[in-house]
Amino acid sequence: MGKIYDKLNDRLRAFIGAQPVYFVATAPEQGGHVNVSPKGYPDTFTIIDDTTVAYLDLDGSGVETIAHLRQNGRITIMFCAFSGPPKILRLYGTGRVVVPEDLGFPELLKRFGPHPGVRSIIVVDCDRISDSCGYSVPFMTFDEDRTLLDEWAQRKDTQAKRAYRAKNNRESIDGLPGLSADETDPAGLRS
Template sequence: MGKVYDGIDDQLAGFIGRQHVFFVGTAPTGPQGHLNVSPKGLDTFRILGPHTVAYLDLTGSGIETVAHLRDNGRITIMFCAFKGRPLIVRLYGRGRVVEPGDGEWDHLIAGFPDYPGVRSVVVVDVERVADSCGYAVPLYEFKGERSQLIAYAENKGPEAMEDYKARKNRESIDGLPGLRGVRD
């Protein structure tokens, strides 16, 4: 049923490129912390090579993924087929957070749309690529992207978004450090 791949090949890249949503799973090192699973959408995912991917991290109410990556780097990204042939693809690896002002920022951000409210780019060195059947994943019809997150950031404006990140994205719900680049 399931298969492990040497890396992200053209067939897997095509499958990933057709998906409208992906899920990111992370957890802190300690057993008391909260595991986090976060859905992602919009045009925010890029395959940089057979063993490297990146996604654009837009401002949200929490900062769990960033905090967990700073804590231990562990991350799993999952894609599910909601139409066509059933399939689940998981990318297991070590992630890192690149914020505005970091050395890689200009190069990485150039590969993404100019969305308002961007807070970082998450880069993942993929250690394992595996699929599974997806037989129990339901069929859904894609109706379109939601516009609320982009509209929210545009309406608030850059200054208010920076204030929001300073209040909401400085640390995780478990008290782990989040964004470095937020102002005091």
Template sequence: MAKQYENIPERWARFITEQQIFFVATATCDSRVNISPKGLDTLRILDPNRVAWLNLTGSGNESAAHVKTDPRMTLMFCAFSGEPVILRLYGTARVLHPGDADWPALAALFAPLPGARQIFDVAIDLVQTSCGFGVPYFDFAGDGPDLRAWTEKKGEEGVRRYWRERNAVSIDGLKTGIDDKNRS
């Protein structure tokens, strides 16, 4: 049975911090819906109605493009062991790039990771849990090494070039803002 909350209760805050993966969903009124898995140590609960997550370089940059037009964002967490539960955080996000004034304060909350390109600061207006009975059990075997190795091999300038070439526009042709904010 689904339960709704106006903020993140302590019980569910502990659940969120124990998860190794979460999913982010965004869309505009006329774009494709994007759902992305996120891992590593890239999420922080700032208070019961606010979270921030560090976005690393990837093959696309849909969330940034969508949030510029429509700030709605949903984060989903699933229990892959223990009590079956699905938890969703609904809210509105703002995207921060390394050149933005608020970047240093939020970036300090995360261990430095190569390829960090944005932080999403999400104001939560609804938390919902549901049963998760259909979610299979999985064992966490560790973080994948490929993203870190790829970004370290490219180097800082190579990553910035990749952002300009591959992350500046969404698959629907929406600008992501990365080319405007990340010039050094």
């Protein structure tokens, strides 16, 4: 059944690389809403080292993950096999938000594919890496990535992106601070 790993070995790295979707879960310190977000595009996730991973945070309808991480840092990333042998892999850890103004952002950004609408990079230091059976996860086929998010971001000019982020990304649904005013300026930023 399940196993705990002290690092991301080659087999786990290959499993992660083969999954077309992953899920990110965070929650406020107390009360409030738990957030689970599906993530796609295979070139938006990277393994930095044996216990550190990161993903590209693109424009979205809310800012829950960023707000929760800034409040308490808790995060879980889950991968599950929809084809092949049944498996669920969870990466538990402490996440941090790296915005374009932060030192190290340009180097991290090079690890990802080209996408418009980059808000930040989420870096996770894993303190627990575990798998379990995925016996009840259904078989599903992957057809292709949806390009709608990139297309949406591509259509917006800087002013429209700035207005959208100001309206939707300054605070979480529970009123926690999200992106600050200077962090919502998308002036020409893309990976």
